[in-house]
Structures are given as structure tokens and as C-alpha cells.
Amino acid sequence: MTRNRGLVAGGVIVAIAAIGAVAVATVAGRSTAPTTTVAPATTTTATTTTVASPLAGPFEFRDLVSPTGPVVENPVLESAAASIFVDPADGADSAPGTLERPVATLEAAQRLARTALESAEDDVVVYLRGGIHPRSETFTFTAADSGRGANAMIYRSYPGEQAVLEGGVRIDSWEMASGEIMVAAVPAAIDDMRQFFAAGQRQPRARSAQADATALEFIRGPLYDRQRNVAMTVDSALVAEFSHPEDLELVYVGVALAGHGVVRSNGTEIERPSWKSHRLPVSAAIDRGDGTTQLDIGNGALYQASERGYQLIELLPGDPFFFENAVELLDEPGEWFFDPRDRLLYWWPPEPAALGDAWIPNLDVLLNINGTLQEPVRNVRFEGLAFRHSAYTIPNKAGSVVSQASSWFTGWEPPAWMEAGGRRHSFLNRSRPSGHPIATVQIASASDVAFTGNVLTELGAVGVMVHNDVHRVEFDGNLFVDISADALVAGHPEHDVIDEPMEGLVTDLRFTNNVIDRSGAEFYGSVGVQLIKVDGATISHNLFRDLPYTALSLGWGWEHNQASTTHRAITVENNYFENVVSLLYDGAPFYVLGPVAEPGAARQDYTRIRGNFVNNAAADPQFKAPGELIDPGFAKRPGVQLDEGIRNVAVDDNVFLGATVWLQLTTWQANRNVPGWSAGLSIEGSGNWSDTLAAIPGDPALVGIEQASLLDVESVPERVLEIVAGAGLEAGVTMPPLP
Numbered sequence: 078m079t080r081n082r083g084l085v086a087g088g089v090i091v092a093i094a095a096i097g098a099v100a101v102a103t104v105a106g107r108s109t110a111p112t113t114t115v116a117p118a119t120t121t122t123a124t125t126t127t128v129a130s131p132l133a134g135p136f137e138f139r140d141l142v143s144p145t146g147p148v149v150e151n152p153v154l155e156s157a158a159a160s161i162f163v164d165p166a167d168g169a170d171s172a173p174g175t176l177e178r179p180v181a182t183l184e185a186a187q188r189l190a191r192t193a194l195e196s197a198e199d200d201v202v203v204y205l206r207g208g209i210h211p212r213s214e215t216f217t218f219t220a221a222d223s224g225r226g227a228n229a230m231i232y233r234s235y236p237g238e239q240a241v242l243e244g245g246v247r248i249d250s251w252e253m254a255s256g257e258i259m260v261a262a263v264p265a266a267i268d269d270m271r272q273f274f275a276a277g278q279r280q281p282r283a284r285s286a287q288a289d290a291t292a293l294e295f296i297r298g299p300l301y302d303r304q305r306n307v308a309m310t311v312d313s314a315l316v317a318e319f320s321h322p323e324d325l326e327l328v329y330v331g332v333a334l335a336g337h338g339v340v341r342s343n344g345t346e347i348e349r350p351s352w353k354s355h356r357l358p359v360s361a362a363i364d365r366g367d368g369t370t371q372l373d374i375g376n377g378a379l380y381q382a383s384e385r386g387y388q389l390i391e392l393l394p395g396d397p398f399f400f401e402n403a404v405e406l407l408d409e410p411g412e413w414f415f416d417p418r419d420r421l422l423y424w425w426p427p428e429p430a431a432l433g434d435a436w437i438p439n440l441d442v443l444l445n446i447n448g449t450l451q452e453p454v455r456n457v458r459f460e461g462l463a464f465r466h467s468a469y470t471i472p473n474k475a476g477s478v479v480s481q482a483s484s485w486f487t488g489w490e491p492p493a494w495m496e497a498g499g500r501r502h503s504f505l506n507r508s509r510p511s512g513h514p515i516a517t518v519q520i521a522s523a524s525d526v527a528f529t530g531n532v533l534t535e536l537g538a539v540g541v542m543v544h545n546d547v548h549r550v551e552f553d554g555n556l557f558v559d560i561s562a563d564a565l566v567a568g569h570p571e572h573d574v575i576d577e578p579m580e581g582l583v584t585d586l587r588f589t590n591n592v593i594d595r596s597g598a599e600f601y602g603s604v605g606v607q608l609i610k611v612d613g614a615t616i617s618h619n620l621f622r623d624l625p626y627t628a629l630s631l632g633w634g635w636e637h638n639q640a641s642t643t644h645r646a647i648t649v650e651n652n653y654f655e656n657v658v659s660l661l662y663d664g665a666p667f668y669v670l671g672p673v674a675e676p677g678a679a680r681q682d683y684t685r686i687r688g689n690f691v692n693n694a695a696a697d698p699q700f701k702a703p704g705e706l707i708d709p710g711f712a713k714r715p716g717v718q719l720d721e722g723i724r725n726v727a728v729d730d731n732v733f734l735g736a737t738v739w740l741q742l743t744t745w746q747a748n749r750n751v752p753g754w755s756a757g758l759s760i761e762g763s764g765n766w767s768d769t770l771a772a773i774p775g776d777p778a779l780v781g782i783e784q785a786s787l788l789d790v791e792s793v794p795e796r797v798l799e800i801v802a803g804a805g806l807e808a809g810v811t812m813p814p815l816p
Contacts, residue, residue, distance in 0.1 A: 142558055142594050144277060146814040148207075148239050149530055151461050157202045158228070159193035161186045162235070164206040179206065183216050183242075191221050194230060202231045205462065207238025213266075213439075216242070218446040224456025224525075233460035239532075241816045244440035244517070245274070245466030251432050254423060258407060259432065263420045267439050269470040270415050272537045272561065272599070273424070274438070276431040277815060279535065279559055279598055280424065283406035283414045284328070285399045290315055292394040293369060295383055305380040309394065310369045319403045322362035322372070324417075326473075327398040329355040329382070330601060331661040352626060352663045354601035355382045355392065356401075356477045378476030438468035438537050441515045448522035450546060450580060458527040463816040467517040469537035469561060472600075479602035482630045482668075483513055483539065483563045484570070514562050514600070516542030522581065524548040530813050534558040539603075540596070543567040546581025555591045556812055561599035568609035568644075570633045582643055586614040590810045594622045601625040601660050604668075609633045610644040618807050619652045625660035627668040627718075631684055634671030635721040636744070645674035645725075647684040653805035654691045658714040665718035665741070666691045673725040676757055683725040683759070690804035691716055693735030694768075694790075715741035716767060719760065728762035728782060732800050739767035739785050745774045755780040766797050 153160065161174040163186045168179035174189045186203045193201045201224070224230045234240040246264055254260040263270070273280045292309035300307050316322045331351040360375035383392040400406060404414045404423055413424040426432050443464050448454035477485050516539035520526060524547070533540045533555065539562045543550055547567075557564035568583045588606065597603040605621050607630040608614055621628040629652075632644050649667065658664040667686050674682040693714065716733035719726060720743045733739045740762075748754040762782035770787055777784050788797060806812075 141812050142556060142592060142815065144815045146812065148234070148237055149461060149811055149813060151233055151236050151530075153204070153236060154200060154202050154231075156199055157231075158197035158199040159190070159201045161189050161193070161201075161203045162206065163203060163210070163240075165210050166206075166208060168206075176204075183210065183212075187216075187222065190230060194221075194223070194225060197225055197228055200224070200229045200231055202233065204233060204235045205240030206235045207240055209241050209243045211243050212443055215440065215442045215445050218444075218448075218454050218457060218523075220448050220452035220454055222457060223448075223454050227456075229456045229458050229525075231458045231460065232462065233458075234462055239461065239463055239814065239816060241463040241465055242443050243465055244443050244468065245436035245438045245535075248422065248435045248437060249433060251424075251435075257410070257425050259424050259426060261422050261424075261435075263415065263422050263437065265420075267437055269417065269473055270422075270437050270439075270468070271470050271473050272438050272468060272535075273413050273415075273422070273435070274466060274535045275424075275426065275435040276428070277434070277535075278411070278427070278431075280411050280413050280427075281409075282326075282401045283403060283408070283412040284401040285406055286408075287399065290399060291397055292372075294394050295379065296371065300377055300380055305377070306383045307377075307379060308371050308373045309379065310365065310371050313364060313368050313370045316362060316370050316372070318405050319362075319400075320405070321403070321418075322370075323359055324402050325359040325362075325372075326401045326476075327355075327357040327359065327372075327374075328401055329353065329357070329392060329396060329398045352481070352602055352661050353382075353392075353479050354625075354661060355479060356472055356600075357382065357398075358472070358474060358476050374476070376475045378478055381476075381478040436466050436535075438466040438535075440466075441468050441538070442517060442519055443467055444518045446518075446520045446523050446526060448546075450522055452522075453546065454523040454526070456525045457523070458529065459531055460528075461530045461813060463532040463534065463813070464517055465532075465535050465816055467536045467538065469514055471514070477514075477600055479600075481670075482607050482627065483566055483600075483603045485512065485514065485600075513542065513566055514538035516540065516566070518542070519544065520547050520550065522546040523550070525550075527551040527553070528555055530554045532556045532558070532813050532815060533560065533564070534815055536560045537599075538562045539566055540564045541566070543583050543586065545569055545583070547583045547586075548581075549585045550583070551587040551589075552591055553587070553589050554810055554812065556815065557591065557593045557596060557605075558815060559594070559598055560596040562597065562603040563605065563607055564593045564596040565606045566609070567607070567614070568611045568633075570609050582610065582612050584612040586611055588614070588616045588619065590618050590806050592620045592622070592806075592812060593624070593628070594620075595624070597625045604628065604630040604664075605657070606630070608644075608647060610641070611647065612643060613646045614648070616647075616649045617651050618805060618810075620805055621652065621654045621657055621666070623655070623659065624657040626658060627664035628654050628657040628666045630668045630670065632669055632671040632673060632723070638671055638722055641672050642675040644671065645678065645682040647673070649684070649686045649689065651688045651803050651805070652690075654689070654693070656693065656695065657691075658693070659696075662713055663718075665715045666693075667717045667728075668720065669718065669723050669726055670720040671722045673723065676724060676759070678725050678759075680727065683727050683761075685727045685729070686717060686731060687727070687729040688800055688803055689731045690801045691731065691733045691736070693733075696735040713737040715739065715773075717741070718743065720744075723758065723760070725759045726761070728765060730764040730800055731766070732788065732797055732804075733765070733767040733769075733785070734788070734790070736767060736769060738771040738773055739765065739769055740772040740777055740782065742773060742777075742780050745780065749774065749779075764796075766794075766800070 162179035164179040168181035170185035172178040296308040298307040358375040361373040363371040410427040518541040593605040605628040716736040716739040765785040767785040
């Protein structure tokens with residue numbers, strides 16, 4: 078059995094230095110995120126070159142996000158009331174679970190742990206030996222798995238090793254198909270697939286190279302007893318090459334496809350900035366005999382995307398899309414296609430070594446902590462584990478149509494709770510149901526839960542969902558890497574309007590010293606961390622890197638939800654951001670939405686954003702387009718976006734590089750001529766620095782915020798260096814390796 082028994086040598090220091098924009102290194106074929114060493118504020122550190130400006134030089138990276146780092150030595154807890162050992166390679170479930178005679182599965186360990194918990198006077202610990210722990214079913218916690226009193230139920234990797242909870246199936250029987258393309262049979266246990274990973278890298282589905290394909294018209298027809306957009310017509314030549322056009326998925330991506338998504342405003346063509354990223358599945362293709370082909374779009378996805386009622390953000394026939402998922406599009410290294418008829422996976426491996434490390438995710442949820450209001454799960458901890466390869470195939474049939482952040486129109490039939498109380502509820506108080514995708518780790522009705530030093534990587538949907546009735550939950554020193562949707566979602570939009578089963582708020586959440594790297598890797602409208610309605614949260618000393626949309630989405634509700642007071646006391650401080658909002662418009666490192674606390678609330682109940690460093694200095698030029706080319710109602714990429722319905726927000730002592738406007742108050746445009754409009758919002762801010770003073774409104778003092786100080790990156794003030802030095806991981810933090 079292969080084990081990772083590496084030790085931490087000398088303690089890797091991973092605090093953000095006071096210098097430099099982050100450089101991207103590559104370790105063992107993976108992009109790495111920032112591991113840095115602390116440097117004096119007056120020193121310029123560079124890996125390959127020396128630069129004049131202290132804010133233009135690169136940080137130094139040392140394998141922070143890579144498979145080569147050391148495993149943290151978690152010593153055996155000698156004081157534990159019971160220690161149980163799991164070894165899938167050398168264990169047997171009939172064994173007593175000792176170090177010498179371990180059990181083979183988590184379920185067997187769980188049965189022993191539950192027995193021990195009944196009389197435990199100290200912690201009960203389950204040690205997972207290093208290597209792969211294959212999962213074919215969700216590992217579920219109930220109240221029976223709770224620690225007793227102050228004692229905890231702990232699941233952790235064995236000292237010096239890393240246990241991997243594996244939700245995928247390895248594919249290793251490859252044959253040559255043609256040219257560079259390999260083919261393998263997909264195991265019968267896998268019903269469907271839409272994610273594929275090899276050698277630690279997400280492999281892209283085969284897609285068209287050009288993003289200039291547009292529909293000719295949308296076709297209305299019977300849908301849910303009404304005439305709705307259900308299909309589109311395209312030039313037949315556009316789909317003539319596809320032997321199975323019913324496999325195709327149409328992908329719409331904001332206005333990243335420059336020059337195509339336009340509307341006419343007073344006769345002027347302007348871009349249509351959008352946070353939208355839709356995936357529409359084709360269910361049938363019908364040749365109309367007139368040079369056009371009708372593409373039927375499955376499960377109402379076209380209706381949901383094109384009939385929101387807001388012209389600027391709904392799809393129009395002329396909007397560009399590209400195709401995914403056809404064997405004829407398989408023309409680049411890494412691309413793959415799954416033929417559901419013959420159950421064959423076609424793949425162009427990027428390198429020969431990848432053939433021996435290829436995985437199809439096959440389990441949606443790896444860990445479900447699922448108590449009840451009457452019997453919650455209490456006092457559980459997870460330490461040094463890796464959660465890898467979760468699946469999410471629902472969009473293959475239902476599509477994914479973005480509403481806001483990670484809330485999607487994922488299908489028409491609503492879950493039962495949306496019908497509660499004799500009326501249909503939705504996240505947006507509109508008639509169409511919306512929801513979040515599934516999560517690899519789901520937590521509901523629980524308290525005193527901690528995740529420390531874990532890895533969540535190569536996942537098909539959300540990393541962690543802290544959904545309902547969860548209190549005192551901590552995430553410290555974890556890696557969230559290569560995740561299809563959000564890294565973390567906490568809270569629920571409907572706490573104010575529905576009793577069953579969304580009764581309990583999320584309270585007292587702590588998210589510190591974590592790395593979020595490449596979340597939103599497939600569903601681009603997702604965010605890094607989303608707090609929907611949470612009572613008390615601290616988001617501090619984290620690293621956010623390479624995100625297509627918003628990094629932190631805070632709140633919910635827009636203008637219509639002013640009665641809500643449940644979202645409150647959110648502190649966001651000393652975080653570092655790099656290359657965020659890299660693909661979609663109208664996002665931000667900090668996106669604040671809906672009301673915070675009640676009017677006149679004490680300052681400790683505000684959303685407080687302070688001491689953060691946003692480094693988008695290497696921004697894509699599209700986000701710096703002249704303002705007259707962009708609809709002024711939509712920001713391209715502000716440093717802080719204060720959207721509709723906000724109140725009780727303080728923005729202090731932050732540093733912004735590469736923003737198009739450092740501050741945007743979205744509803745200012747609509748309310749700027751209303752006397753006293755902003756008087757009761759309680760918006761504050763001071764001590765901010767930016768390399769642009771552009772803001773909406775142009776004079777931020779009109780809404781209670783001081784104008785930022787202009788930052789000259791060639792002559793950086795001491796105060797800026799202090800903020801930069803304090804942002805990111807704290808000194809002495811060591812991150813776990815990727816499995």
C-alpha cells in the first residue's frame with residue numbers, strides 16, 4: 078500500500094509578504110497558488126527578476142498548492158477514550174480496529190466509534206491510514222456520531238500520512254482509437270458523466286474552438302401548459318458535422334466573447350456585461366428542410382435563460398455560444414467525450430503518464446453531516462483528510478441556468494419544501510424554482526463542527542454546503558482546489574419566509590487560513606465563498622486565486638427584502654485576492670447584496686470589510702474597456718460592489734489593484750436624484766487605497782464613504798505595505814499537500 082509519510086521539515090512559513098504581485102509557478106504539472114515567506118516591508122523579493130515597485134514584484138511560491146508538500150504530523154492522541162484504525166488495504170471489518178488489526182471501512186469504524194461514544198470520558202478518534210479509501214456510498218453522520226459533552230468525535234489521517242476519501246473510479250484499460258485518441262469502456266456502475274480528471278488535472282470536455290455560433294431565432298411552444306421558449310433554430314451547416322447533435326451542450330459565457338453580446342440603447346451599440354454563464358442541453362435536433370435545424374433544449378433551460386424579464390440579462394437569439402460534448406470536437410490534448418450509447422470514453426491524453434491516473438467521479442456527496450432539529454450532530458472534527466472526485470451530472474439533462482451567484486434554475490420540478498404552506502417558494506420569490514447544486518460535504522442541523530488541514534479537490538459541484546441550523550462551524554487551514562462550483566456556501570435565502578424545513582440559521586461561522594484556488598472551474602457563475610444569510614461570521618487570512626466570478630458573495634435579498642434582519646455581524650479581514658472576476662462581468666472580490674441587520678444596528682452587527690489586499694494588477698484587458706463602451710449600470714470589475722438592498726456596511730483600510738472602479742454602489746444610478754436616499758443606509762468607509770479613484774458614485778462621500786487614496790505603485794506608502802503584509806495566510810501556517 079502506498080502511503081504518504083512525509084513530515085513537515087522546519088515549518089513552512091506561508092504568510093503574505095509585503096511585496097509583489099503573485100507569480101504563478103508550476104509544480105508537477107499543476108498551477109500553484111501562493112506560498113510565501115515573510116519579508117521586511119522595505120525588501121523586494123523576486124523569483125526571476127527584480128523590479129522597482131514593491132507592489133509589482135512577484136511573491137515567492139513554495140509548493141503551497143501541489144502534491145509535493147509535506148504532510149502535517151498529527152500525533153496520536155494518547156488521552157483519547159478510544160482509538161480506532163482504518164486501513165482499506167490491510168484491514169478487515171471483522172477486526173477490532175486496533176493499530177495492529179485495523180478495520181477496512183469507515184462504516185466499520187463508525188460502528189465501533191458509536192459504541193465507544195456511549196461511555197466515553199474523552200475524545201474518540203478514528204485514524205485513517207494513508208492512501209485511497211474508496212467510497213461508493215455517502216458517509217453519513219447522525220446524532221449517534223456526536224461527541225459527548227466537551228469531548229469530540231474526531232476523524233483524522235494517521236500521523237504523517239494522508240487519507241483520501243475517493244469518490245471516483247479509476248479508468249486504466251485504454252486502447253488506441255485513432256491518431257492521438259484513446260478509448261476505454263466505462264464501468265457499468267457509472268450511469269453518466271460530465272467531469273473527468275487525470276494526473277491531478279481537470280480534463281476539458283471536447284468543445285468548439287470558435288465562440289461565434291448564434292441562434293437564428295427562439296421558438297415558442299407548449300411548456301408547463303404555456304407558450305414558452307423551448308427550442309432554437311440555427312444554420313444547418315453549424316451542426317452538420319455532428320453525428321449525434323442531441324449530445325451537444327450550448328455554453329453561454331457573459332460577454333467574455335468580446336464584440337458579440339450587444340444591445341441597442343438610443344441607437345448606440347454597447348456591450349451587455351453579465352454575470353451569466355448558462356449551459357443548455359440539446360435534447361433533439363430536427364432538420365427543417367429550409368437550411369435550418371431546430372435544436373430542442375432540454376427541461377425548460379432555454380425558457381429559464383431567455384424569459385427572466387430583464388432585457389439586459391436574458392439571452393437573445395444573437396448571443397454567442399460555443400458547443401461542448403461531441404466526438405467531432407475532440408481535437409486538443411486533454412479533451413474527452415463520453416458516448417452514452419456504446420458506453421465508451423474517448424480521450425486525447427495530454428501526456429502518456431496521465432493514462433495511469435485517470436478518474437471518473439461517481440459519487441455526488443462524500444460526507445453528509447445530517448442531524449435533525451431535535452437531535453443535531455454535535456462536537457465532530459475532521460483533520461488532515463482529502464476529499465476527492467465528486468460527481469454532478471444533473472446538468473446533462475436539466476442544464477444549468479444562473480440566477481445569481483451559485484443559485485441556479487436547475488430544473489422545473491421543485492423540491493417539496495418549495496411547496497410548503499400552500500404556496501411555491503423560490504430563492505428569488507419568483508415563480509420558477511431555483512436552488513444550489515449538490516455539495517461534496519453537506520452539513521445540516523449540527524453544532525461545534527471543525528474542518529482543519531483538509532483538502533477538497535477535483536470536485537463536480539460545490540465543495541461544502543453549510544445549509545441549515547448549523548452553529549459554531551470552523552474551517553481552518555484547508556485547501557479548496559479545482560472545484561466545479563463554489564468552494565463554500567453557507568446559509569439559505571428562505572429563512573425569513575418559510576418554516577419547514579429551513580428553520581435554523583447558520584450562526585458563528587469561522588473561515589480562516591484557507592486557500593480557494595480555481596473554484597467555479599466548470600460553472601463559471603459560481604463564487605469562491607457565499608454567505609447567504611448568516612448570523613455571525615469571520616472570513617480572515619484566506620487566499621482567493623483564479624476565480625472566474627466573485628470571490629466573496631455576502632448576503633441576499635435585493636430591494637424587496639428590507640424586512641430581513643437575519644444576515645448580520647460579518648467580518649471580512651486580512652484576505653488576499655488574485656485574478657478574481659477573470660471571466661464574467663458584474664462581480665467583485667467583495668459582493669454585498671441585501672440588507673444587513675436592522676436599521677440603526679450596532680456597528681458590530683455590520684458587514685465589515687477591512688485590511689484586505691486585492692491584487693488584480695494583471696487583469697484581462699477586456700475589464701478595462703472604456704466606460705462609454707459598457708452599459709454604465711453594470712460594473713466591469715469593481716473592488717467592492719454594494720448591490721441592491723444593502724445597509725450597515727463598513728469598508729476600511731483595503732488595498733485595490735487593477736479594479737475598473739474601486740467602489741460601486743449599484744443602486745446609486747437609479748436613486749441619485751432622490752433626496753436623502755442614502756441617509757438611512759449606514760454605509761461607511763475610510764483609509765482605502767486604490768490605483769484608480771474611479772467610483773460609482775464619483776464622489777463616494779455622497780453615500781457616506783471617503784474617497785480612496787490614490788496608490789502610486791512606484792512609491793508605496795508605509796500604511797499600504799502594512800495592509801499588504803497583513804493580508805493572506807498567517808505566519809506559521811502549513812497547508813496540506815494535494816493527494
